[in-house]
Amino acid sequence: MVSRARVAILISGRGSNMAALIYAARADDCPYEVALVTGDKPDAPGLALAEAEGIDILRLDANKSGANYWNELQNALDKAGIETIALAGFMRIIPTDFVARWAGRMINIHPSLLPDHRGLKTHQSVLAAGDRVTGATVHLVSEAVDSGAILGQVAVAVLPGDTADTLATRVLIAEHQLYPRILSAFVTRERDPDWIVATVGGHALQLPETRFKTSHGAPGWKVGSPSNDKFFAIMWLRHHGEESVALLVKCGGQDEMAALIEADPSFYFRPAYYGPSDWIGLRLDRPVVDWDHVAEWLQRSWQACAPPRLTKLLRAADEF
Ligand code: GRF
Numbered sequence: 001m002v003s004r005a006r007v008a009i010l011i012s013g014r015g016s017n018m019a020a021l022i023y024a025a026r027a028d029d030c031p032y033e034v035a036l037v038t039g040d041k042p043d044a045p046g047l048a049l050a051e052a053e054g055i056d057i058l059r060l061d062a063n064k065s066g067a068n069y070w071n072e073l074q075n076a077l078d079k080a081g082i083e084t085i086a087l088a089g090f091m092r093i094i095p096t097d098f099v100a101r102w103a104g105r106m107i108n109i110h111p112s113l114l115p116d117h118r119g120l121k122t123h124q125s126v127l128a129a130g131d132r133v134t135g136a137t138v139h140l141v142s143e144a145v146d147s148g149a150i151l152g153q154v155a156v157a158v159l160p161g162d163t164a165d166t167l168a169t170r171v172l173i174a175e176h177q178l179y180p181r182i183l184s185a186f187v188t189r190e191r192d193p194d195w196i197v198a199t200v201g202g203h204a205l206q207l208p209e210t211r212f213k214t215s216h217g218a219p220g221w222k223v224g225s226p227s228n229d230k231f232f233a234i235m236w237l238r239h240h241g242e243e244s245v246a247l248l249v250k251c252g253g254q255d256e257m258a259a260l261i262e263a264d265p266s267f268y269f270r271p272a273y274y275g276p277s278d279w280i281g282l283r284l285d286r287p288v289v290d291w292d293h294v295a296e297w298l299q300r301s302w303q304a305c306a307p308p309r310l311t312k313l314l315r316a317a318d319e320f
Pocket of ligand 1: 016111
């Protein structure tokens with residue numbers, strides 16, 4: 001198998017979801033590894049369990065560290081080369097700058113079928129509402145609590161006579177099944193060529209007068225009128241001796257290309273098949289892709305290929 005995604009789990013308590021994630025990661029084909037378990041309470045019982053299982057742990061104390069806690073946490077995540085954060089019973093409100101920094105790379109599990117019953121005392125709230133079905137949700141973490149995009153859910157029946165405790169116990173069994181499965185799907189999707197092509201397409205088609213076309217069988221995007229259009233972006237799907245799933249865009253020429261490749265050879269490459277053209281390759285099947293940067297490249301390439309009547313419009317809008 002290729003490298004596994006490096007995941008950090010953040011906990012505040014017993015860590016039963018953490019344990020489910022750790023044990024699922026022992027399967028040979030699990031696409032993630034638990035590279036760090038930490039949290040906000042140095043004596044959280046789950047930390048002792050993770051330590052006993054041979055996982056790197058860090059006993060941070062948010063109450064003692066105060067405002068510096070989030071820097072300490074970020075440093076630990078950087079040092080461990082973490083790509084994805086899984087919150088599992090992490091009971092601290094996360095500041096917006098930390099959420100922004102991990103946007104699209106931090107997920108959480110909540111014991112209800114979101115958007116129903118956000119926040120605390122979930123099971124009481126389900127029983128008070130008289131719901132016949134509840135469940136668990138794994139979602140992306142966004143600024144508002146329990147409101148990010150839903151990645152996966154599982155339903156659990158509410159039984160007559162259920163109390164908040166009996167319900168919590170049953171929902172927890174469902175959580176333990178759901179979380180490893182959704183985390184696995186989540187860390188794999190960003191390396192899946194279909195997902196990468198769809199994401200590039202989402203950005204490319206936002207630019208004026210663009211359309212999807214294939215170029216020698218590879219997905220690509222053109223700009224201009226249908227009778228006079230040009231490719232400004234072409235996918236490179238592991239062909240011609242270059243193993244990457246990558247995007248080809250137009251750069252400023254051979255000198256710039258050489259300088260970029262020298263500065264960041266893990267991201268940029270020269271697509272040999274295209275000869276000495278201005279197409280440069282951007283590798284996209286990497287653990288962390290800066291999609292804003294890719295979008296900037298698409299815009300630049302669009303500008304290099306679009307007819308003057310379109311680029312003039314864009315320049316006018318920029319100056320406005
Ligand atoms: C779980 O019910 C989870 O959904 C919620 O907090 C609880 C944590 O339990 N976010 P555990 O520490 O994973 O056992």
